[in-house]
Amino acid sequence: MNTIQATDQYMMNAFGRIPLVEAAGHNCTCTDENGKTYIDFGSGIGCNVLGWCNDKWVDAVCAQVKSLQHACNYYYTQPQAQLAESLAKITGFSKMFFGNSGAEANECAIKVARKYSSDRYGKNRGTIVSLVNSFHGRTLATLAATGQDVFHQYFYPFPSGHVFAKANDLDDLKSKLDGTVCGIMLEVIQGEGGVCALDKEYVQAVKEICDNEDIILIIDEVQTGCGRTGTFLAQEQFGIRANVTTLAKAIGGGLPIGICLADEKTAGVITPGTHGSTFGGNPVVCAGANAVIEQITAEGFLDSVKEKAAYLRGELEKIPEITGLTGIGMMIGMTLKTKNAHDVMVAANDAGLLVLTAKEKLRLLPPLTITKEEMDAGLAILRKVLS
Numbered sequence: 001m002n003t004i005q006a007t008d009q010y011m012m013n014a015f016g017r018i019p020l021v022e023a024a025g026h027n028c029t030c031t032d033e034n035g036k037t038y039i040d041f042g043s044g045i046g047c048n049v050l051g052w053c054n055d056k057w058v059d060a061v062c063a064q065v066k067s068l069q070h071a072c073n074y075y076y077t078q079p080q081a082q083l084a085e086s087l088a089k090i091t092g093f094s095k096m097f098f099g100n101s102g103a104e105a106n107e108c109a110i111k112v113a114r115k116y117s118s119d120r121y122g123k124n125r126g127t128i129v130s131l132v133n134s135f136h137g138r139t140l141a142t143l144a145a146t147g148q149d150v151f152h153q154y155f156y157p158f159p160s161g162h163v164f165a166k167a168n169d170l171d172d173l174k175s176k177l178d179g180t181v182c183g184i185m186l187e188v189i190q191g192e193g194g195v196c197a198l199d200k201e202y203v204q205a206v207k208e209i210c211d212n213e214d215i216i217l218i219i220d221e222v223q224t225g226c227g228r229t230g231t232f233l234a235q236e237q238f239g240i241r242a243n244v245t246t247l248a249k250a251i252g253g254g255l256p257i258g259i260c261l262a263d264e265k266t267a268g269v270i271t272p273g274t275h276g277s278t279f280g281g282n283p284v285v286c287a288g289a290n291a292v293i294e295q296i297t298a299e300g301f302l303d304s305v306k307e308k309a310a311y312l313r314g315e316l317e318k319i320p321e322i323t324g325l326t327g328i329g330m331m332i333g334m335t336l337k338t339k340n341a342h343d344v345m346v347a348a349n350d351a352g353l354l355v356l357t358a359k360e361k362l363r364l365l366p367p368l369t370i371t372k373e374e375m376d377a378g379l380a381i382l383r384k385v386l387s
Contacts, residue, residue: 025052
């Protein structure tokens with residue numbers, strides 16, 4: 001039985017898979033089991049931020065797995081301590097919790113907001129406001145916080161305490177503040193919602209409301225963080241810092257990780273027994289994340305991301321089928337004139353280019369290490385597919 005047959009027979013049918021068996025990869029090129037190569041403009045939905053099997057990342061992970069593959073969180077490990085210290089210095093956040101995914105990081109953020117409020121105001125102030133068109137994960141709590149009706153099916157009853165406000169509509173947000181709200185949760189760029197960036201003025205106004213009302217502002221940077229937009233955190237470009245920020249995807253370089261960052265106001269909320277994780281902060285995963293951070297924060301790296309983004313966006317704007325670009329930096333949504341985005345994704349795959357979709361848009365999340373030559377090769381395929 002071949003790979004596709006075995007997968008289809010024994011795996012739950014949770015994914016709309018494309019019949020491609022990825023077998024190997026290096027830098028920004030993936031190779032399937034038949035030896036066909038593909039330029040990668042999707043980086044595993046933003047996870048392979050340094051491309052496939054980045055040399056420094058591989059060395060760090062392999063060295064760590066040979067010395068200590070797991071330690072429970074009753075004990076300390078050097079890779080975990082290094083990662084926490086580095087992130088605190090880079091982001092300005094005070095404390096953090098390590099989990100295994102973006103959904104877990106967002107669950108932790110929700111718990112931080114609710115416990116912060118419970119500690120100060122009692123149990124009747126636990127509502128989380130998130131935005132229409134948002135996406136925060138696939139656990140029951142993060143589905144409940146996701147503002148898209150398509151996800152609110154089948155799994156009733158959802159956890160209570162979640163309401164939704166329209167993005168970029170401050171009056172609508174204010175109408176939800178009924179005295180029970182403990183947290184406001186948003187993505188500064190709604191990734192799964194169509195790569196839609198929020199207005200800077202709106203984000204700053206939400207931050208001001210949170211400060212004035214002692215409401216915890218949570219920013220989900222699972223897809224936007226770790227250099228994707230040209231700054232380490234996308235919120236930097238909006239001129240604010242949230243009380244709580246979540247990271248995942250890129251920070252692990254391809255290994256599973258989720259991080260909930262807390263500022264000085266919320267740093268002491270989580271105490272022994274109030275949250276936990278068996279695998280969170282795994283030393284092998286943290287070693288990989290440390291290799292990611294070392295390269296992302298190297299002098300000139302983020303400037304190169306901005307330059308690549310400007311070049312890529314400029315070339316995309318020249319393609320007649322593309323009528324509009326959204327997002328920031330190397331997080332790109334494309335509105336198409338006549339073609340169906342899913343059909344284009346499949347056709348591009350057949351032609352040797354890996355791309356993504358987000359609702360009705362074509363979506364690009366290239367590895368941040370992609371070269372101009374690799375961009376040109378991918379663009380040539382995309383132009384042909386869209387012509």
